[in-house]
Amino acid sequence: MNRRVHVPTRVLGSVLAGALALTAVGACSGQDDATVTLKLVAADYGESQETSSKHYWDGVATAFEAANPGIKVSVEVDSWTEIGKKVEDMIAAGKSPDLLQSGGFADQVAADRLYPAADVLSMDTQANMLDTFAHAGQVLGKQYGIPFVSSSRVLFYNKAVFRQAGIAQPPTTWSELKQDAEKIKAKVPGVTPYGLPLGPEEAPAESMLWTLSGGGSISDDVGNYTIDSPQNQATFSWLKNNLVSPGLTYPDPGKMNRTPVFQDFAAGKVAMLNGHPTLLRMATAGNIDFGTVPIPKKDGLGRTGSLGVADWMMAFKKNGHKNEIKKFLSFVYSRDNQLKFDEQYNLLPVTQDAFNQMSTDPKHAALKQFAVGLTNASFYPFGDPAWGQVSNQIKAGIGQAVTTDPKLVLGGLQDAAVKEAARVRQQ
8 A cells, every 4th residue: 555755845855956966976976986996015126216116016007997997006115124114104003005015924914914815816816826835825724925926046246356356166165155255355456255235125035045055044844933043153153254354245234235235246346145036137237247156055065055035915904895906916916917027127926827938938048047946945934923023123133143243143133033923922
């Protein structure tokens, strides 16, 4: 049974006027209201404004927005020395990013801030990931870290400087490296024999390379930190007594970041250093006659220490946007976008199709040695929620181990790491 409701004319007119006003506003702003903006914060892989990763991400964002009119992407690119603190400040201010591309993820997992990878990756994207790195992105058996790029390290050396110093072959052991450095100091003035970047930008990688090649590591196979192990104390004592104190490195390695050391090598001012694939492009652009060999090992050790590096993408759940994040990541991990980034910075892909493409392309032959390095590489303890803070402690302090008392410095870092691990477990 229908009942007619009488509405006074003036009320009906007001309602209609209001409806028309709302319709007009909706017509002007409806598209904006329906638009989701994803905030992406990414680390900078470039050495200057011209080579900054900002150009890459801006290009990806623009292309993605054109194909997805309802989604915008706001891009912020920060240096490796600043990105951790900037993200902490964003989160503290209640302005969490939607996506972060940086060097670690487990601390964010411990704070329950991230989507599991399976929630924000399409089935096709998941299936395309290289298994080794997908596994390294797990915490307690569930993947949260999404690999973005990978690399390993090798020793770069300046062939022209070696010829001037009368050195026929690159070093394979620590004693040979020391002897070569002494010859370079004596015969090639103005060149730093060995670039040792133990400043905040590279301290975890450089220190881990030396501990591995000295028979130690940062942590053991079950996740316990071993920063002050006897092997590591011996390694840093050797560095201090045989390279730093004799003036075969920069005067204070703890203040030297990776980027200026790489730039010095590309300018012919450093003879030897441990480098990742980005240095291939820089050295070539600098017209340096250089070679690369495996990382020298401590005399008597059976294998060369090698470090596998993976940088990560992670998706924050605070703002929601799960479906929009999934769409964007499918776009980011397409073969062409992966290849563009990897080729620009001479890094190794983490997706199977991009890896296959680079592996079969002759122009990427120089990267094969880095791919080989990944086959027996050790990795940071990415899955440990304490690693982010422990890494920051290493960045801030381990450089002092080659200029003061290695035992005291490493012991202090070990105590801090153990306390941080215990604090995280209690949360």
